Amino acid sequence: MxxxxxxxxxxxxxxxxxxxxxxxxMGPQHPSTHGVLRLEIVVDGEIIVDVVPHIGYLHRCFxxxxxxxxxxxxxxxxxxxxxxxxxxxxxxxxxxAAERLLKIQVPERVEYIRVIMAELQRIASHLIAVGTYGIxxxxxxxxxxxxxxxxxxxxLFEMTCGARLLYNYMWIGGLSHDIPSDFIARAKDFCAYFxxxxxxxxxxxxxxxxFIKRTANTGVLPADIAVNYACSGxxxxxxxxxxxxxxxxxxxxxxxxxxxxxxxxxxxxxxxxCWDRHIVRMKEMEQSVRIIEQVLAQIPDGDVQSAxxxxxxxxxxxxxxxxxxxRGELGFYIVSDGTGTPxxxxxxxxxxVNLSVINEIARGGMVADLVAxxxxxxxxxxxxxx
Amino acid sequence: MTPQEIADKISARFxxxxxxxxxxxxxxxxxxxxxxxPDHILDATKFLRDDEEMLFDFLxxxxxxxxxxxxxxxxxxxxxxxxxxxxxKVEVPTDxxxxxxxxSIWKTANWHxxxxxxxxxITFIGHPDLRRILLPYDWEGHPLRKDYQVPEYYNGMxxxx
Amino acid sequence: MGLLDKQxxxxxxxxxxxxxxxxxxxxSSLYQLQFGLACCAIEMMAASASNFDMMRFGxxxxxxxxxxxxxxxxxxxxxxxxxxIKKLFDQMAEPRYVISMGSCSNCGGPYWEHGYHVLKGVxxxxxxxxxxxxxxxxxxxxxxxxxxxxxKVRNESLAKKKIA
Numbered sequence: 001m002x003x004x005x006x007x008x009x010x011x012x013x014x015x016x017x018x019x020x021x022x023x024x025x026m027g028p029q030h031p032s033t034h035g036v037l038r039l040e041i042v043v044d045g046e047i048i049v050d051v052v053p054h055i056g057y058l059h060r061c062f063x064x065x066x067x068x069x070x071x072x073x074x075x076x077x078x079x080x081x082x083x084x085x086x087x088x089x090x091x092x093x094x095x096x097a098a099e100r101l102l103k104i105q106v107p108e109r110v111e112y113i114r115v116i117m118a119e120l121q122r123i124a125s126h127l128i129a130v131g132t133y134g135i136x137x138x139x140x141x142x143x144x145x146x147x148x149x150x151x152x153x154x155x156l157f158e159m160t161c162g163a164r165l166l167y168n169y170m171w172i173g174g175l176s177h178d179i180p181s182d183f184i185a186r187a188k189d190f191c192a193y194f195x196x197x198x199x200x201x202x203x204x205x206x207x208x209x210x211f212i213k214r215t216a217n218t219g220v221l222p223a224d225i226a227v228n229y230a231c232s233g234x235x236x237x238x239x240x241x242x243x244x245x246x247x248x249x250x251x252x253x254x255x256x257x258x259x260x261x262x263x264x265x266x267x268x269x270x271x272x273x274c275w276d277r278h279i280v281r282m283k284e285m286e287q288s289v290r291i292i293e294q295v296l297a298q299i300p301d302g303d304v305q306s307a308x309x310x311x312x313x314x315x316x317x318x319x320x321x322x323x324x325x326x327r328g329e330l331g332f333y334i335v336s337d338g339t340g341t342p343x344x345x346x347x348x349x350x351x352x353v354n355l356s357v358i359n360e361i362a363r364g365g366m367v368a369d370l371v372a373x374x375x376x377x378x379x380x381x382x383x384x385x386x
Numbered sequence: 387m388t389p390q391e392i393a394d395k396i397s398a399r400f401x402x403x404x405x406x407x408x409x410x411x412x413x414x415x416x417x418x419x420x421x422x423x424p425d426h427i428l429d430a431t432k433f434l435r436d437d438e439e440m441l442f443d444f445l446x447x448x449x450x451x452x453x454x455x456x457x458x459x460x461x462x463x464x465x466x467x468x469x470x471x472x473x474x475k476v477e478v479p480t481d482x483x484x485x486x487x488x489x490s491i492w493k494t495a496n497w498h499x500x501x502x503x504x505x506x507x508i509t510f511i512g513h514p515d516l517r518r519i520l521l522p523y524d525w526e527g528h529p530l531r532k533d534y535q536v537p538e539y540y541n542g543m544x545x546x547x
Numbered sequence: 548m549g550l551l552d553k554q555x556x557x558x559x560x561x562x563x564x565x566x567x568x569x570x571x572x573x574x575s576s577l578y579q580l581q582f583g584l585a586c587c588a589i590e591m592m593a594a595s596a597s598n599f600d601m602m603r604f605g606x607x608x609x610x611x612x613x614x615x616x617x618x619x620x621x622x623x624x625x626x627x628x629x630x631x632i633k634k635l636f637d638q639m640a641e642p643r644y645v646i647s648m649g650s651c652s653n654c655g656g657p658y659w660e661h662g663y664h665v666l667k668g669v670x671x672x673x674x675x676x677x678x679x680x681x682x683x684x685x686x687x688x689x690x691x692x693x694x695x696x697x698x699k700v701r702n703e704s705l706a707k708k709k710i711a
Binding site for chain 2: 630
Binding site: 031057059061144145 | 585608682
């Protein structure tokens with residue numbers, strides 16, 4: 001924390017120097033805001049007094065579109081585009097909610113493939129988070145390494161469903177394509193290749209002295225404030241709260257595999273700093289590789305399209321289902337009125353909720369720390385604004 | 387605790403309070419919910435957060451719903467300590483949509499309620515800073531209502547295709 | 548003509564027109580505005596990172612609109628953002644070009660029907676030179692769009708007035 005000035009300095013005539021707070025605009029177009037976010041920062045010199053975020057620059061009327069779809073399956077491409085960096089996880093959350101509403105049981109093979117895709121997408125999303133965080137702090141090289149490894153994951157996705165970024169792959173009741181015959185071998189190769197890469201990233205960025213100096217004491221989020229603000233994902237786990245929806249509110253087949261939940265321990269500074277959130281993401285990538293290897297070894301046979309319903313007409317009712325996306329808790333609240341068109345779909349996005357805490361953690365720091373804090377929250381404006 | 391036990395406990399705690407309007411729909415096809423009157427939601431949620439057996443410390447989602455003539459606010463509450471969950475519902479008429487704000491109980495409701503105000507027009511009494519969050523500050527109308535008409539022009543730009 | 552004609556057989560002299568020289572310099576160093584809106588921005592970042600590497604074309608991202616030649620509008624343009632895009636375009640110095648990347652900025656994209664807050668195509672507020680279709684377009688498609696822009700720049704002339 002920077003020291004505050006208690007008494008104003010005096011000019012040569014002996015009268016105190018008049019100071020004033022200034023409003024600095026970190027506008028919608030900015031290299032470090034990870035998208036179109038506008039922050040109105042009230043500063044006293046270099047020290048932040050207040051941060052007012054203005055969002056909505058990417059509000060694409062997702063919920064209105066859902067109410068006009070003729071089919072629950074038609075919502076899936078829109079759900080993809082919400083958090084465009086981790087599309088598979090978005091689709092996973094939506095199909096879990098829809099299948100809970102329709103009471104559909106999918107085949108085992110579908111569940112296993114969904115877990116593989118979700119975990120691969122988690123690694124890809126964290127690679128972007130880490131790479132762009134490095135650029136924000138000033139390190140350009142990790143960005144290139146992260147994108148090189150991410151291209152390998154996107155090759156796997158392209159082999160399966162034809163798309164690199166927005167897949168429309170997980171359908172209600174199944175999947176759009178089965179995995180090709182050499183997918184398992186190539187995925188195993190990727191896991192073997194990627195494990196030493198994480199060690200390289202840690203050497204390059206995480207344990208770099210400049211990175212630690214910039215992130216270890218900034219943006220400290222205490223655990224009770226994190227829970228009150230309903231933060232989730234690496235933001236919550238970085239503050240020391242051991243909570244992961246894959247283990248604590250289980251869905252799909254995650255309970256069949258063995259893996260650890262990464263929690264921030266305050267290794268380089270107070271618990272809940274930006275560095276803690278970063279190390280949680282690095283450890284999560286390791287654990288995702290561990291899950292993928294276990295799934296690849298046990299994947300059963302079956303037909304991935306056998307449970308896809310021909311006509312989707314749920315009974316009137318409502319459901320709220322939540323899953324763990326790379327940014328936190330992604331939930332869908334679906335209200336059905338008995339027809340084939342959804343009546344109301346609300347997406348509870350982790351970015352929207354995690355961003356609301358920025359005023360609490362940025363106050364008192366400097367403007368340069370604000371850039372580090374935004375990078376550590378890891379927002380994607382597509383899901384903040386929907 | 388099962389939803390039936392939670393509903394019983396709330397009814398017992400607020401028995402005798404006039405106008406509390408507690409209705410529990412626990413045999414709903416998928417998710418059970420408890421309906422509370424909009425003027426008592428603040429007391430009910432304070433009880434739910436602080437009571438030793440309930441400890442609902444996590445407000446996951448606060449959404450508005452347009453029920454054609456009435457607007458509803460739905461709260462999804464979870465307890466990280468006790469591992470149970472409940473859904474609360476509040477219904478108000480569309481012409482006077484006033485609901486007590488729960489921002490003082492869970493700070494996360496601040497932005498959620500701003501969004502419900504922006505898209506549905508539900509006014510939250512007691513909210514410190516109720517203004518639009520997703521749409522521009524000079525937008526007219528509340529788009530997610532079922533009877534919303536898309537404007538023809540906004541600041542000189544044609545809106546429909 | 549006779550004094551200088553075919554007197555130089557040494558190969559370190561190049562004769563060209565001023566138009567070609569200027570156009571060659573301009574198309575080889577089109578700095579772009581570091582400006583990503585939505586999903587297409589991720590593909591734009593992937594296009595300038597390893598594997599596709601837009602920087603070998605001379606396209607380097609700069610943070611301020613004063614120092615750039617091309618603005619790649621990648622992602623959905625909303626009504627709230629449209630006035631800012633117009634402001635950014637006005638701040639760019641001429642000669643300036645705009646590449647509209649992706650379906651959303653071409654024509655509104657998947658949000659054309661019920662998007663009350665989506666601008667149906669960025670060409671409603673600024674003039675566009677190249678449209679790159681796709682949702683999102685592959686990085687190779689973006690690079691092809693860039694090369695089409697380079698074709699356009701190659702055919703410009705100082706004598707003719709550039710429209711807008």
